[in-house]
Amino acid sequence: xxxxxxxxxxxxxxxxxxxxxxxxxxxxxxWVELAIPYAxxxxxxxxxxxxxxxxxxxxxxxxxxxxxxxxHGRFVAxxxxxxxxxxxxxxxxxxxxxxxxxxxxxxxxxxxxxGQAHDGDPAxxxxxxxxxxxxxxxxx
Amino acid sequence: MTPPFVLPPYAAxxxxxxxxxxxxxxxxMPFSDAVLGRPxxxxxxxxxxxxxMAAIAALRHALAVxxxxxxxxxxxxxxxxxxxxxxxxxxxxxxTRLGTRVANVEATAWQDDRDRPIAAARMNYLLDRS
Numbered sequence: 001x002x003x004x005x006x007x008x009x010x011x012x013x014x015x016x017x018x019x020x021x022x023x024x025x026x027x028x029x030x031w032v033e034l035a036i037p038y039a040x041x042x043x044x045x046x047x048x049x050x051x052x053x054x055x056x057x058x059x060x061x062x063x064x065x066x067x068x069x070x071x072h073g074r075f076v077a078x079x080x081x082x083x084x085x086x087x088x089x090x091x092x093x094x095x096x097x098x099x100x101x102x103x104x105x106x107x108x109x110x111x112x113x114x115g116q117a118h119d120g121d122p123a124x125x126x127x128x129x130x131x132x133x134x135x136x137x138x139x140x
Numbered sequence: 141m142t143p144p145f146v147l148p149p150y151a152a153x154x155x156x157x158x159x160x161x162x163x164x165x166x167x168x169m170p171f172s173d174a175v176l177g178r179p180x181x182x183x184x185x186x187x188x189x190x191x192x193m194a195a196i197a198a199l200r201h202a203l204a205v206x207x208x209x210x211x212x213x214x215x216x217x218x219x220x221x222x223x224x225x226x227x228x229x230x231x232x233x234x235x236t237r238l239g240t241r242v243a244n245v246e247a248t249a250w251q252d253d254r255d256r257p258i259a260a261a262r263m264n265y266l267l268d269r270s
Binding site for chain 2: 017019020041042043051052053054057058059062080086090
């Protein structure tokens with residue numbers, strides 16, 4: 001059965017996903033786009049009203065993970081091995097943060113991902129992400 | 141230990157608080173639905189968020205001695221080593237280098253045994269000491 005992100009995110013709106021207010025936006029052959037609407041509860045720097053980095057990293061992790069399944073064509077049990085986030089600038093207070101994760105290569109047991117997050121203009125990103133996922137049983 | 145700063149709203153969202161039994165800044169986060177990823181396991185994003193706050197706590201602690209300053213995150217690299225299970229998670233940061241303009245900080249997260257971390261992170265921060 002091919003992997004359907006819309007169905008995954010419709011079924012999985014509990015736990016940390018619900019706490020962050022994570023929303024599903026869309027997908028392509030090898031990418032998934034999610035969003036987190038601004039909420040006071042997500043703020044990490046009250047003096048500036050800036051959303052904490054944790055929610056952005058969590059969103060990019062989820063988007064990149066689903067992007068691997070899209071490129072692979074189906075769900076495979078895997079876990080994040082590493083994730084690097086460069087914070088290009090602070091997200092503007094009040095803005096929804098949109099994150100797109102992409103999988104650009106799947107090897108035998110490691111998948112390579114990248115992505116960006118923005119707060120309204122994809123050409124002016126707030127964060128750049130690279131990372132890897134590992135499938136214990138391999139991507140077969 | 142006196143907490144080096146007031147934790148932001150995001151800390152309350154994931155249930156993180158300072159562990160007052162510790163001499164250094166250590167954050168503790170109970171297992172709860174708010175930090176649940178796949179069934180039975182912590183979400184990696186919550187572990188990373190906890191480590192980032194622990195890193196900032198360690199950095200504020202170190203900066204306070206030198207008169208304080210503003211901190212801006214430049215980047216973080218997180219290694220996930222073990223799945224986080226249904227038990228409390230702790231995280232602590234360690235300032236590797238406190239420069240004039242940049243600080244390099246490491247953080248680890250663990251559950252039962254500090255010597256068996258579930259995740260580790262390296263962060264770089266820009267400092268404004270003016």
